[in-house]
Amino acid sequence: MLTSIQLNEIKVLQEVCENEGGFELKLNFEMLKNRVENKTEDFFHYEDGRLVGFLGSYGFGIKVELCGMVHPEYRRRGIFSRLLEMGIEEAKNQNIETILLNAPTESQTAKEFLKTIPCKFSVAEYQMKWQKTELTEDPEVTLRPSISTDDREAEIQLEVSGFGFSEEEAREYHQTIREIDSDQRFIIEANGKTAGKMRVSEKNGEAWIYGFAIFPELRGKGIGRKTLSKVVKMADQKGLSIFLEVEAKNAHALGLYESCGFRSYHSQDYYEYLK
Structure with a gap:
């Protein structure tokens, strides 16, 4: 289960990333607040005691959605690649059949990163x-x-x-x-x-x-x-x-x-x- 300190760290990092990129991340805080014990669903990366990278896993039956972020000042260091590798490995351990990677449509950084990994576009979702x-x-x-x-x-x-x-x-x-x-x-x-x-x-x-x-x-x-x-x-x-x-x-x-x-x-x- 995530602590109130961890939840606040995620919110602070989210705000930095969204303000810098001009988009909204779908981190689903209701699910983050209600994580179950003895199940690995969230992955963190700290530098000098500061959260600079996060990946959340959101399960829906035999499908899982992965959404994450890295502080703008710490990108291009392989941080997100390592977080994603851990998230995918955990999903495989849970016998998840479908892994979906979530990225804001407006995020060019995410689009460039997705070109480097084996994936295909599935669907777009509108917030209205x-x-x-x-x-x-x-x-x-x-x-x-x-x-x-x-x-x-x-x-x-x-x-x-x-x-x-x-x-x-x-x-x-x-x-x-x-x-x-x-x-x-x-x-x-x-x-x-x-x-x-x-x-x-x-x-x-x-x-x-x-x-x-x-x-x-x-x-x-x-x-x-x-x-x-x-x-x-x-x-x-x-x-x-x-x-x-x-x-x-x-x-x-x-x-x-x-x-x-x-x-x-x-x-x-x-x-x-x-x-």
């Missing part, structure tokens, strides 16, 4: 923020907390149909998220029947929407739009800024979010490491 837009609700679409065993099973099946997880991955990911997350978990109902799911995290004046999925047979009926409108209005009434993430290849979802007032302001690129 809601801009004031008139939205309408529909009483036939409702949200309720996910609490029962049936709700849990529905969420797992929606991970499979909505995000391409295998059932094994979905169950492991779902268990991990439930253990470390304080997010609100919702089941979406349309005409009284389970239609989809989503998570909402409300912290520091912001609401983030995650894991939004509708069963395939119910898509194209306006359920997604009505649900999104309802959640956005709820968060807006609380005075929260509203954000979400979406993969660029998901053109339908991207179009839905844009039509509801969301605009892209940042993106992350993911590269699959070729073993």
Whole structure:
């Protein structure tokens, strides 16, 4: 588990790197704050007692995402290469099937580094923020907390149909998220029947929407739009800024979010490491 000192060191280094590069790193502090014991997921490099290099590993079933940084004054010394080597070796020890390397789209330093290792571009992910837009609700679409065993099973099946997880991955990911997350978990109902799911995290004046999925047979009926409108209005009434993430290849979802007032302001690129 990471100490408060380590978390603060990571934040300080992140701020230096982001200010110098003009981009945002996806270090997922909620996961960093909830690391489990006896599992190596974070890798540090210190110089004269100062943290100058960090790599975080974020597991999702049999897939892992790696994201890291090196202080601008300490680059081109092989620090990140050593951190990455340790991260990849640990992922292999855990029998991880897919290793994704995460880099901000705007980071030229990351792009140049990625040319030196065996990897291929996988997908881009957009961070989007809601801009004031008139939205309408529909009483036939409702949200309720996910609490029962049936709700849990529905969420797992929606991970499979909505995000391409295998059932094994979905169950492991779902268990991990439930253990470390304080997010609100919702089941979406349309005409009284389970239609989809989503998570909402409300912290520091912001609401983030995650894991939004509708069963395939119910898509194209306006359920997604009505649900999104309802959640956005709820968060807006609380005075929260509203954000979400979406993969660029998901053109339908991207179009839905844009039509509801969301605009892209940042993106992350993911590269699959070729073993």
